[in-house]
């Protein structure tokens with residue numbers, strides 16, 4: 001009697017905080033919560049991308065023609081920040097090739113295609129005795145089970161379930177806020193499978209050594225709140241209703257609301273002793289640890305311009321087209337599919353792209369639901385964007401710098417703290433596509449960083465080579481000096497032999513080439529030949545310059 | 556085949572080690588201006604500027620012996636940065652030294668290579684691996700695209716391939732839309 005009462009009091013008494021800005025946009029959640037989660041049909045084929053998480057792409061472990069079992073690892077994690085990929089069902093590997101993936105670029109990526117055999121034959125599944133296991137071994141197992149954050153960022157979970165240098169992470173937050181309009185997959189999962197989410201949270205608490213576990217859910221989900229509270233009975237976990245405001249489900253925003261503190265600019269949540277996981281990640285963790293099931297399916301909201309909006313439990317790799325068809329015949333004015341929500345999602349390059357670990361929601365879009373935004377007007381510096389920005393940035397300044405390609409300035413104004421939530425876009429009276437500018441600026445800065453790193457490596461390698469050549473030259477000179485009287489013939493004889501060998505090899509290669517490849521020097525266009533000539537001329541000049549330099553250097 | 560592979564891996568490891576070591580051991584104190592200029596240059600080490608590498612060109616600029624518009628791989632942006640650093644007017648690239656090209660890497664046709672090692676000797680950044688008489692390969696990651704290995708190859712089996720856009724190096728484009736006048 002006494003004890004539950006105390007916990008009840010605790011969550012009533014918790015003082016909530018506010019984050020800066022945010023917007024109230026139409027929710028559109030009811031559409032897809034009227035029906036329970038349904039299991040999606042086995043599709044005709046599964047296209048499984050090797051890169052569904054942040055970090056290195058997984059390395060294929062199978063070959064075309066191989067028979068695979070449901071849950072068999074088909075892609076191996078490559079490095080620490082990476083995770084494994086599994087066969088979502090039993091069947092035969094029919095292709096390993098570049099194929100369309102859900103990415104805003106529309107560029108293809110490496111995928112393994114499986115033709116299901118319909119038998120759903122599982123690999124052997126072994127539950128993990130996580131309390132008895134060595135923490136690092138446990139993390140490795142989770143990486144091999146393919147666990148990644150299902151809230152949208154798909155960061156490999158094992159890497160976050162590591163207290164690192166600290167002895168523990170005092171506060172664990174489960175994120176059930178689900179603030180973005182249209183999306184309801186977390187809501188439905190909490191309503192229907194709360195017990196397993198809580199079981200996952202216990203494993204996380206064990207791995208991080210957390211003292212407190214807070215579960216934040218927006219107050220527009222009363223059923224989910226009730227279900228989670230019931231499942232947490234008898235534990236010290238606190239289920240907390242947080243105000244409904246976008247982007248209240250951002251990790252930093254939720255932390256601010258629950259704890260009143262936030263990581264420093266450019267910092268991580270662990271800097272203030274907090275780790276945040278999505279509730280769906282917690283569910284998958286429980287399936288993985290307690291049942292030995294790798295991550296091969298997830299809940300996806302199918303909504304928007306469809307007949308029967310609903311949540312489905314979908315095998316990863318299911319083509320979007322086949323999944324959407326389960327929600328009724330697509331309406332004729334559907335002109336594309338948005339993956340994610342309307343604020344942060346993107347339009348899929350094609351409807352045969354597969355569902356991946358990051359696919360929380362598919363919205364069939366139509367001109368009626370998402371009218372094109374009116375033409376942009378110049379910025380009037382009204383600062384409405386700054387008032388809406390949940391990070392407290394100055395979007396109008398960032399826009400100015402990004403547009404003028406003053407990327408250094410944009411960085412000084414904390415461009416990389418922007419979470420691309422789209423609040424600024426949403427409120428801007430001039431309809432400027434602000435987030436697009438920030439994405440553009442960020443990718444330019446990354447590209448420059450890559451170029452700079454490559455240049456640094458090239459500089460180092462070049463300098464090393466110079467020293468090596470210099471040393472070799474000196475050694476040769478010393479040797480020569482040592483036997484000034486010695487005959488020169490052996491040396492020249494040596495080079496003659498070498499020359500002859502090269503010539504013979506050339507002849508052989510010429511013969512071979514005549515048979516194998518028609519493309520050869522004789523057929524080269526004039527400009528290519530000219531180019532080679534120019535390079536040759538440059539090389540001679542270069543050599544002369546180098547020799548001159550060598551002469552002038554005192555030894 | 557296996558021995559060739561082992562030789563190459565061994566070589567790669569060895570070179571990497573020596574490289575790391577030499578970076579520490581042979582660190583030379585330089586003229587800070589030369590270093591600043593060199594930091595802007597793209598390190599392609601192609602010699603198109605008329606100097607045997609980026610550092611000598613940087614030295615020449617610092618001494619006032621060379622103009623700032625002689626490096627095609629650096630392009631207009633490189634010139635702009637140099638102009639900014641030196642407090643001079645930016646100018647268009649001197650076409651005598653060549654034109655900027657899309658970044659490429661060299662690829663060796665494995666069927667034709669006779670293993671003569673001439674390309675190895677030409678590569679300014681040791682990006683080519685291989686032992687005498689064995690097939691040679693280019694480490695695409697280290698290749699700067701300088702093209703210096705093309706002419707020495709006696710069987711013309713090296714070609715340049717522009718780097719393809721993929722998901723890893725793809726960039727968001729700047730928004731294009733018509734701005735309505737008020």
Ligand code: SF4
Nearest residue numbers: 379380382383385428
């Ligand atoms: S809301 Fe739009 S118009 Fe107003 S300051 Fe921001 S970018 Fe400019």
Ligand code: SF4
Nearest residue numbers: 389418419421422424
């Ligand atoms: S998109 Fe970035 S700048 Fe705009 S409101 Fe969100 S965090 Fe602020």
Ligand code: SF4
Nearest residue numbers: 599601602604609626
């Ligand atoms: S032209 Fe080539 S060698 Fe000269 S500075 Fe530019 S990249 Fe370096």
Ligand code: SF4
Nearest residue numbers: 668669671672674708
């Ligand atoms: S120069 Fe040509 S033939 Fe000789 S090793 Fe290099 S690629 Fe092979």
